[in-house]
Amino acid sequence: MALFTSEPTKQMTMDSAVDSLLANTKSKLVGSDVSRVEGALKVSGQARYSAEVQLDNQAYGVLVGATIAKGTVTEIDSSALDDMDGIIKVVTDGERFLRNSQQGTKEVAPTQGAKEVFYHGQPIAVVIAESFEAARAGAHALVVEYKDDSDNAVLDFNNALNDAHDVNEKEGSDKNNEQGDPDKALENAAITIDHIYQTPSQNAAAMEPHATVAVWEGEHLTLYTANQMIASCKKQVADALGMDTKNVQLIARYVGGGFGSKLGIAPELVAAAIAAKEIERPVSIVMTRPQVMSATVRRSNTRQRVAIGANQAGIIDSIIHESTSSNLPDEAFFEPSALSTHYLYRGDNRRVKYQMVDTNQTLSGSMRAPGEAVGQIALECALDELAEKVGIDPIELRRQNEPDEDPSQQVPFSTRKLVECMDTAAKQFGWSERPKKPASRLEGDWWIGMGMAAASRGNSLQPSEARVTLKKDADAKYGVKAVVETDMTDIGTGSYTVFSQVTADMLGLPLEDVEMVLGDSDLPPASGSGGSFGAASAGSSICLACEKLREQLASTVGLYSDTMQLHEGRVQEAGVHAPSVSDALKEAGSKAAAHIKARINEKTGKAAEATQAQYDFDNDNSYTLADILSHYEEQKLVAKGKIKPGKNGDNYRQASFGANFAEVAVHRVTGEVRVRRMTGAFAAGRILNQKTATSQCYGGMVFGIGSALMEKLIFDKRDGRLCNRDLAEYHVPVNADVPQLEVILVEEDDSYTNPMHIKGIGETAISGAAAAIANAVYNAVGIRVYDFPITLDKLLDQLPDEPASA
Structure with a gap:
């Protein structure tokens, strides 16, 4: 029946x-360590990524970027392409081409318009050809004329700080907040820390470049593309092209990394869709690495003031975190550097304040652990310095400043295992062997130091749907x-x-x-x-x-x-x-x-x-x-x-917590810094897979190495050109830079999060990782660096000659 x-x-x-x-x-x-079910497909090349999609009669496109920092496109001369083999068409659309990428979760098109130029590298046209090579040659030959207004471009963040303005809190992921009288409490504090920390712009540097293959069937548009958030990206596409969402389909079976750079649609997607419609053929556009780095998304550079006031025992009473970041004019995203400052430590008097500087540089947006990744560099380095002034162990300082509840919202934590993470990692790492006095341990030509930092990353829930079919299958x-x-x-x-x-x-x-x-x-x-x-x-x-x-x-x-x-x-x-x-x-x-x-x-x-x-x-x-x-x-x-999501998001502070420990060696002559080992302990609710969770933590810790020691986008202050726009010049950690990493997953169950009791973990591991390395550098050579990354030129003139007496 x-x-x-x-x-x-x-x-x-x-x-x-x-x-x-x-x-x-x-x-x-x-909870077990199951290997990836799609792993064999990936290592054998059978997992098909967007750039590998091949359709009948497919054409290829290469974007053309602006070569000025600010101005207007007055003419695009394609006559030089007339006699070039394989060229199909030069496609321009001054109104609909994307000027900027879109931020994550947004459901409307990003800023459009290719006539007016706001940054060097902004896509303004695309050359379509029978092959990628022909399209690339055509893109190089295309002649673009401008009304150049680069003299009025804002290309120096520090010089423009006086023009910083308030942020759009409604569009941001954090808000300004003030409780008590933090300035007076800081003034009256027995011990104070008050420093400016600077972090540079960074790039996500995902392995897979942004890529889209667009094909039309009547009024239906299919896009094989590299996006992290398909549902919201679909709505962005429909809005950008003036279409009904029912006629738009995005397919992204495999995405080769994103780290935030692919949360929203990027310029190649809309250009491919427009070009495919015009030539009535499928069009593939794969951004080159320089284009990805120049014309998608960067992590904003920041200028952060962290001021902490405490009593003689190190109990914090005042904490101030003021942060300024940068973005293109009229863009709302700002780096939420103080996200975790709201709840990480106690203190009755508190202020979080954000400002933003408009610059003519690549769009800034979310990059792995936006806010915490750079904000905890400043906060956790300040905590380390406070511990030294108080004269107690950095772990003990954090332990005695554990809040009973979220001090900014006066709501309980759903769970909080920061102390357990610190104690567990410290024991495994051998923290008790840390040199008590900076610059006191010299092994051959290398100063040795240890450092630690707390880690936290807010946990949230988003609306989601799924269908599951249970059916008979003879196989x-x-x-x-x-x-x-x-x-x-x-x-x-x-x-x-x-x-x-x-x-x-x-x-x-x-x-x-x-x-x-x-x-x-x-x-x-x-x-x-x-x-x-x-x-x-x-x-x-x-x-x-x-x-x-x-x-x-x-x-x-x-x-x-x-x-x-x-x-x-x-x-x-x-x-x-x-x-x-x-x-x-x-x-x-x-x-x-x-x-x-x-x-x-x-x-x-x-x-x-x-x-x-x-x-x-x-x-x-x-x-x-x-x-x-x-x-x-x-x-x-x-x-x-x-x-x-429901009331739990407001009634409880939900976050994953952890602790990073690092040992570094600093060369006594050159100032070169090498990370010798790292240990991290993290609590993130129920762990779905020991292997994948551990790998995510490895990745976060590697991100921390890059952030601490090498990653920095460099823009030419004359024309806004991104100078280090490939993986040869934008330095990320490679095998030789990454030591033995040890990850401990601390057991936790959080019934307020979701029906699986899980939390995010990968971004927790990056939070505080760079600060742990910076604190280890200080322990090794007695030099505190406030301008990141910690390159050898910031250490050379201050390196100690002999070990300090115990």
Whole structure:
């Protein structure tokens, strides 16, 4: 007999603490160190990225960037291309071409318009040809004339600080805040720290460049593209091109890293769409590395003042964090450097203040751990200096400044394991062997020092949806397969893997019988990858869809969902049901629904629903999922899950916490800094996969090495040209720069976050990592650097000659 099938949905809004079914599943794939399910495809070259898409009759485009910092395009002369082989067309669109990329989660087009130039490298045209090589040659030959106004461009951040203006708090991810009288408290403090810290602009330097292949079928536009957030990017495209969203489809099955640079659409996407429409052929545009670095997104440079006032024992009473960042004129994004300053340490008197300088340089936007990655450099270096002034261990200083609740909002922490992370990492690292006095340990020609810093990264939840289908499949191990569909992306973080683990545990199936379909905007819309909320948001919607499937199965076989165990493709009874008021209401609703369904079946001629009597779970009886599914129409069950943030986000301070420890060696003659080892301990709720989580932390710590010692975008102050716009000149850590890294994942369960009890982790690891290295440099040679990165020229003239006496 066939059962009636539908697409029921389980919705959840996080308004209170919730239990997690993952704690009770018999299968325990979640939390294990499962290797990436798509790993073989990637290492064998079978995972197809956007630039590798090949369509029939495909043409190729190369963007042309402006060669002035400010002005107007007056003429584009393509006559030099007339006799060049393979050139199809020079495409320009002064109104619709993207001037800037878009920020993450936005649902409208970014700033458009290619006639007026606001930064060197701004895309103004695209040359389309039969081959990439021909298009590149044509782009080099194109002649562009300008009305040059570069003399009035703002190209020096420090010289423009007097023109800093207030930020648009409504568009930002943090707000100005003041409590008590921080200036007076600072003035009256027994011990004070008051310094200016400067961090430079940086580039995400993802392996995969921005790329789009655009193809039109009538009025329908398909874009194979490299984006982190498919659902919002789809709306940006529709707005930019004046289209209905139903005619736009974005596909991004695999994304080769983003780190924030691909949160929104970038100039190559709209240019490809416009060009493909004009020549009536598919068009592929892959940005070159210099174009990616010049014309997408940078992390803003910052000027941060951190001032701390404490008593003789080091108890903080006043904390001030004032930050100025830069962006293009009329852009709202500002670097939220003080995000964690709001809640990381105690202090009755506090101020967070933001300002921004308008500059004619590449758009600034989110880059991995926006805010915390650079803000905690300043804050954690200041804490280290305070500990030295007080004369206590840096860990002890932080321990005694632990707040009982979020001091800025007076709300409790959902969980907070900073002290446990510090203590755990310190023991493993050997912190007790740290030289107590700076510049006191010399090994050969190398000064040795140790440093530490706390880490924190706010946790959040975004609306997400997913569909899960449970169906019979003769090729599956137990005759049943699960198919998960959501437009969530995998940017190298392990989405395919961790979502497969969650689904397998929830439905009692082996990992190989879970099919994950991601990265297509025609699928249910998810949060996308970014902000450390991707796994929690998209994963929760998948978890809820699985819960709904379990409820349907339980109803069919006569069990309660909390007494039904799914394992190895079978259903059995386990545990005792604990009825509640909500259960009674659900049961009454189920009976009413069953009555209505029976009436519908009677009128439509559908077979009656199978009775529960056919399933007898006495004597530990169990039944196969395949047998149960055979009674449903099409021998399958379908359910959706929807998650939304709720009151928990306001009523509790949610964050992941950690601690980074570093040992460095500084050459006594050259000032060269080498990181010898690092240890990090991080608490981020339930860990979905030990291997992928650890890898994310490795990546964050490597980012910290780059931020501390080498990464810096350099703009020519004459014409705004980005000087180090490739991976030869923009230095990122390579194998020789990265020492042995040790990651400790501290156990934690946070029932206020989501139905999986997980938090973001990768961006937590970068937070404080650079500060730990900077503090280690001070411990090694007794030199504090306030202008990052710490290059040898900032140490050379101050290097000690002999070890300090103990």
